[in-house]
Amino acid sequence: MNDAPPWRGPLLLVIGVTAVWQVLYLLVGEIALRSPAETVASLAGLLADPRFWPHLRETTLAFGFALLLAAASGLLIGITLGVNRFARDVAEPMLVAIYSIPKVTLYPILLLAFGLGISAKVAFGAIHGFIPIALFTMNAVRTIRPVLIKTGRIMKLSPPALMWRILLPAALPEIFTGLRIGFSLTLIGTLLGEMFASQRGLGFMLMNAIGLHHVDIIMSITLLVTVFAVTVSLLLIHLDRKLPR
């Protein structure tokens, strides 16, 4: 397993997905699907079209902000709850409850609060992403072996140094898992936000294309988002494995 080159898994994945896709296309036909080759071609066309760029820019920006917000608030909340037993006992059930409600139900409220612009999508993306990051971080911090903290105290580390030099690195592998899940959910949240109420972005384009039955565009955007998500996920998994634990 370990001596296989790092690109072997992803390569097999691409080949596998393409093959399944091609077979599905042959079975279902032109009404609902395009072939892999056609989709790549229409995606290339889309990327070459200057009218497409503002949409891509909008989504990238919204997603970037949402992820930043989700990561920052998730880490902050997670560390606070991990260190503070009382706060954890109070907040953990609430977080789990919020995590389990379909967040779409919150969207009208967000729209009222933020309007139709980019901030509503950012908020919607961040709401999806921050809870797993907070929960994973909390658990990671809570389960740090006390002897590591004691060592830090013996070395007379100040509280911030204890946090940066021991707490965070000790919790990092698990925090990373949280970030990976948070990344995917933030992306979903951002796109969902664009699909329901927005005038720009990939989600908006997708919704439009569905209305007009533009299979080419639906397929192209799906491919683009999928390639992006899978690439980043694989990268994160790769980094995760390289963390010493």
Place this chain on the structure above:
Amino acid sequence: MHGPGRQGETHVRLEGVTKVFRGLGRGRPDVHALGPIDLDLAKGEFFAVVGPSGCGKSTLLEVLAGLATVTEGTATFEGRPIKGEVPDGVGVVFQEDACFPWLTVAENIGFGLRETSLPAGEVEARVRRAVATMGLDGFAGAYPSQLSGGMRQRVCIARTLVLQPRLILLDEPFGALDQQTRLLMGEELLKLWRETGATVFLITHALDEAAMLADRIGVMSARPGRLLEIIETGWPADRDSRIIEESAFGAITAKLWRHLRAESLKVLGKGTDAA
């Protein structure tokens, strides 16, 4: 001749030190873990503690390290009370593996040094020397997960010793090592002790280790741990593991065992021989 510090000033003083862990409600009873304990450690002496499992040895060490507060009594180090704050000049090697898994061997050993104001070159030199002394040559760049349990413990020992503490607290530091390495690491410790003049407080479950290394050995009772007796070994300061051949060594170990057998039986719930 006795060890270097036996006639010297008092370095550590424990008076009526007692520790009770509160049960924190819901019918959980308090645990009287330790004491009362009265003990003076002379500056530069090598003191070993033996006692049955769970008798409060680690708790005593945490009190000395300033990691745990006492319920009653006072503990002083260099004339100042230790009150839930780690005093300057104290180094600890814990019973559990305390290596930082995200740092290499060299980074682990230099961890505390980097917190000091020492120049980077001096830090590196000390780390390099410690790597060699602890027999970790060739592993400076390795991560703890790539080491055996015994090697990891040596990393922790090195990480403490490079800081040149005046009081070294060791909690079963050689527990993970095989017998041969244990004796040799004991010799290393003796050498370091002689060179630095530090006061050493060593917890061990190995009676031969205590008998070979220490100037004095405190024997603790079953929980709540109290000092049953303090045995003077009378070894010269320049001893090494070869003293295990001396007849006095056998006598000391036998005496330790006599005390410990009864206490350990209590822990196992078997009562005494008479029962």
